[in-house]
Amino acid sequence: MTMQTTGYNFAYLDEQTKRMIRRAILKAIAIPGYQVPFASREMPMPYGWGTGGVQVTAAILGHSDVLKVIDQGSDDTTNAVSIRKFFGKVAGVATTTKTAEATIIQTRHRIPEAPLREDQTLVYQVPIPEPLRFLEPRETETRTMHALAEYGLMHVKLYEDIARHGHIATTYAYPVEVAGRYVTDPSPTPKFDNPKMDMCAALQLFGAGREKRIYAIPPYTPVRSLDFEDHPFAVQQFAEPCALCAARGVYLDEVILDDRGKRMFVCSDTDHCEERRAAGHHGAMLDTAPQAIAGTR
C-alpha cells in the first residue's frame, strides 16, 4: 500500500489493526445480527463520539471512496464535521454531504431518506449494542439468550411499554429481528428508520467502540421490528410537511424559534431537504425562516 500521508498510516489505524477489524466485519456479515467481539482501539476522540463507527470506517475505507458523515441526519453538526475532517486529514479521501455521491456513509441516529444503493455502505455508531441489556444486566446471560434464541425478554420490555403508556412507546433503538434469527439493536436511530433497514440494498455495519462489538446486516436481508399481534409495529406520523421543502413521509425535527411558542418542523436529513429545495420544492416557511435554519441557499 502506498503511503499518501506522512506521520499516519492511511486512515489512521495501522494495517494489522485494520485486518483484525476486517476479520470481525467478515464474521459479522456471515452471521447477520450477531455481535462479534473485537479488540477496539483507543481513538483520538472520547467514547460516545463514534469510536466504534470510526474504526469500522477506517478499516473499510479505500483511496477511491467518497465519505459522508451525518449526525442526527445533519452533515454540519460538530460530530459529523469533525469525523469528516478527521478522515479528510488522515486518509486524504474525498468527502461529500450528498447521499447520492457517497460510497461510505457513517451515521449517528439516522438513515438517509434517499434509498441506498448496492455500492454504498452504511456505518452506524453504536453506544449500547446489546438489545437485552435493559432487562438483563449479566453479559454471560445475554450471550446464552442469543445463543438459544430466547427472546421472550424483549417482549417483556414492549409489554411494559404498552402497560405504562397504552402503546409501544419505544421510539428509538427499537429492537429488530435480523434474518429471522438474532435480535439486534439498530443503534439509537428513530424507529421511523427501521423499515429502511429491511431488504436494504446497501451493506449496514455497526461499530460499538466502548463495548467492543461489531455487527452487520448484509444487503437484502429481512429485518423485522418486534411487536405484538394486537399492537403492531408502526412508525411516527407527522401532521405537517417540512416547513422548508414541503416533504411528507420523512422524519422531521422540531425547531423552537422563540420563547413565545413559535416553532417549525424541518427535515432531519439536511441533504435531502437541500436537494428538494434545489429541485424547486418550496415549504411554507422557506422565505421567512431564520438563515441559520434555512441555510444560505
Next chain:
Amino acid sequence: MTDEPLLRARGLTKHYGERIGCADVSFDLYEGEVLAIVGESGSGKSTLLGLLANELPATAGEVLYRMRDGIVRDIASLSEPERRLLARTDWGYVRQDSREGLRMRVSAGANVGERLMALGERRYAGIRETALTWLDRVEIARNRIDDRPTDFSGGMRQRLQIARNLVTNPRLVFMDEPTSGLDVSVQARLLDLVRGLVADLGLAIVIVTHDLAVARLLSHRIVVMRRGRVVETGLTDQVLDDPRDAYSQLLVSSVLAA
C-alpha cells in the same frame, strides 16, 4: 396419573472441596405430593434443592425426572436448551429472596407474563388477561397489575413469585424458605394459598424450610437433614409427633409452643 414417581433422587452427593454439601440423598416424589426438607442452617437443605432443580452439578448420584411425554430422563443429561425449557415450563422455583425470583424493574403483569412471552405468546390482550387471572388466584388486587414489585409488601412479592411460576401450569415447584421474613399472619395466608393451589392443581412441591410449623401445615412427607445427610424420612405426622432419630427429637422438642 401413573404410579411412577415424578422425580427420583438416587444417591445425590455434593462436595464443596473438602466439605460435604450433602451426601447420599435418595427419595421418590410423586405427583401432587408435598415434600418438606427440614433441618438447621447449614444442614445441606439448600444444596439439595439446588441439585434437584439442576442449578448445581452433583458430585455423585442422579436425579431422574418423568417428562410430560412420560419419558424418564436424568436431568444432568439434558442439553442447555432442554434444561432451560424445563425450568420455565414444567418447573417453578420460588426463592427465599423475592428479588432473585422476580424482575424488580418491570410491572407485576410483565412478571407474570414473562414465561408466556418466552414460550411465544404474542398477543398483548391474552397475556394481560392471563396475568389478571393469576393475580386473582394469588389474591393480589387487579389494580396493582401495573405496579412494580418494589412497591409490594414482602407477602405480596412472594405471592407474585408464585403466580409468575404457576402461569405455565408446572407439575413441580421448588420452594426455598418461601415464608421466612414474613410476619406470622402473612405466613399463614401464604401457606393457606399454597395449600389451596396444591389441591386445585395437583402440584408436586419440594419445600425447604427450617420452620417445622410450615412443614406440618403443608407437607405430606418430611426429610430431616443434618450435616448433609438424611437422618429421618417419613410421613409428616409420624416424624413430627413421634420422631425416631435423636436429632429429629431434638429438633421437634426445640420448637417454642405459642
